[in-house]
Amino acid sequence: MSTDWQFVLNESSVQFLLTCRIRQRELLINALQQLAANPQQRSDYEAKDSTGRPIAIKRVEDFFITYWCDNYVNELRVIRIECI
Numbered sequence: 001m002s003t004d005w006q007f008v009l010n011e012s013s014v015q016f017l018l019t020c021r022i023r024q025r026e027l028l029i030n031a032l033q034q035l036a037a038n039p040q041q042r043s044d045y046e047a048k049d050s051t052g053r054p055i056a057i058k059r060v061e062d063f064f065i066t067y068w069c070d071n072y073v074n075e076l077r078v079i080r081i082e083c084i
Contacts, residue, residue, distance in 0.1 A: 006076070007035060008076065
């Protein structure tokens with residue numbers, strides 16, 4: 001089994017990416033790849049979800065990427081991408 005991390009998007013994040021312009025989409029996908037390459041990097045903001053799980057928020061230009069790290073399966077779970 002690989003120890004490499006991968007990012008996993010929920011449906012609303014996929015829909016958001018599909019509505020972006022090509023340059024914005026490339027920027028966000030590149031940011032997601034960088035996060036997956038180093039998932040323990042410091043986020044710009046932190047919060048907790050309704051279950052108390054730590055949620056990280058990374059700012060990428062005019063966007064926020066909200067995610068949490070699933071260490072058990074080495075997945076960066078993206079739960080929201082939004083414009084600032």
